[in-house]
Amino acid sequence: MSELKIPTYFDDEIEGARPKTRDREQIDARFKWNLNDIYPGWEAWQADMKEVRTHMDRFVELRGKLGEGPEQVLEAYQLQDTIGMMAYKLYRYPQLNFDLDQRDNEVQARLQEVQQLFAEYGSRSAWFTPELLTIAQETMEQWLESDEQLSPYRFPILEAYRAQEHVLDEGGERILALGSRFRSAPAEVYRALTTADVVFNTITLSDGEDVKVSYGEYSNLLHTRRDQEDRRKAFEAMYGIFEAKRNTFASLYNSLCQRDWAQAQSRNYSSTAEAALDDDNVPVSVLETLIETAREGSEPLRRYHRLRKEVLGLDEYHLYDGSIPLMESDEVYTYEGAKPTLIESVAPLGSRYQKLLGEALSGGWIDVYETEGKRSGAYSAGVYGVHPYMLLNYTDTLDDVFTLTHELGHTLHTVLSCEAQPFATSSYTIFVAEVASTTNEALLLDYLLKQTDDPRKRAFLLQQAISGIAGTFYSQALFADYELEAHRMVERGEPMTAERLDALYMEKMKAFYGDALTIDELYRVTWARIPHFFNSPYYVYQYATCYASSAKIVAGLLSEDEAERQATQARYLELLSSGGNDHPMTQLQKAGVDLSQADTVRAVTQRMDELVGMLEEELKRLS
8 A cells, every 4th residue: 555645633833843942941931840839949848848847746746646536546647638748749849840850960869858758757657557557447437437527537547457467567667668768769770871861872864864862752753754764773772772771770670579579578468469459459360361351352453563564565564663654744733733622622521621621731730842851751740739740742743642631631630639539538549540541542532533534534543543552552461461470580589680581571572463563672672661660560551451441431421322421421520539539440330440350351452453444444445
């Protein structure tokens, strides 16, 4: 098939495209965070650092008094609230500043200062849960019934009793708390290696242009460069960074997995997975079922890549060919141009949701463009009592538009949870977090598909939908498969070297992709360039489970039955407003999703097969 041209989606003026500069001073203020909403400056931050210590001291003074009655328990939890609300601001202010320039040692020192303070507080307050559990559960439940002011703390209190077999005595908890500061060391070293100290490689493209392959530029090159040789050079330039330090990364990852296994054993868990999932009361079988179902249902993924190879007319098809659009497009999806489209796309969630989303886009909440020293990737970070902050590295691609609505889903989830819940239950779990983001992505896709009957545009969007499943469901399931097995290597007492991690990752790649593409040897170091592996173990599988959850929710939101649409909207907004007031599996069940059933996950692989079939039909019409 020949390559196809596709017309513009957004009526963007080309002068609204991303800035050519990476100099932060030259970026317009409306595209940058306003961190003054947290503190007007470091002096105010320092004042709160002093004040929070007084609250910590008051909390520690309650030691030995919890059993005296519900009043003492209430005072302890209210003090925890005060400390927790201040902690959001005290931590986020240096953390967000540091993410804007990870070369800034002075800000890094302030971040370490607050981390040290809370590590110290953790050790000083290690007595709390063991002492709480000396109170009989029956007595505690009577206190909860008799004292209305304790009601906001019902769920976290009863959670402590549920998990009490994994709570140590005061001495044990104190020892673990003393080590908390060191547990973040692998992630901190990883971030320093991959951001602050990274030296990006420069390549010469087919048109003679020299380009420094930064993280943002790498993504842009894979999405926009039609010449396969340019994509190959970009791939080798990026992965070469990790190849050069793979032994260092392997040592870091080994220390992280050993840390997780030591922590799990100290709390009487049989595995690292059980320890990681128990906080959310999620059975390990959910993770195992996800991996097994995704791997067994990988044929639609292979079918898609075979189709891409045919359409792109490539003799050899590589994974770095997986992002380039099947059709030629010179479209620039500017940030300003995307904003009204995103607001319209979430209309199925109601006018108030649209209004809140517009507020998030109005300025000060989002740091849009890549600048020197800025952290790579994208995220939404809540600051209780202020508002969330979103980090982007926007490069004017359609993929960036979907990333933007993805992070806005997290932002609105945070806003609604903090609005509806007391502080004690305002934080939602990771297990439900990605439901909000992938729901927004699905609604954007549906909105764009409904704007056109043009087979070219529809094919382009179907490709976006399929790529979403490939990246959010299949890739994350592959990552989860690797991560689970890597941790089990440590649990079995096996050595963990760069060679063994390379081999393990290649094994998982072949299991998912088969012979549908050429797997370059350099891809074996992919494990070293996935930040989630080093920052938040056992996180990635939740992208896939959340994708399955959002697929079912979106089906209800877009139903032809008005009553079903309204009921689904109400249940979904209740989910977004529920914070952490229940176990996430229960919250999702209330929203109409049961992840204990394999069919819930299998529906995603079936949907992938349907979408690939639809794409094939649209391409046939265009041939």
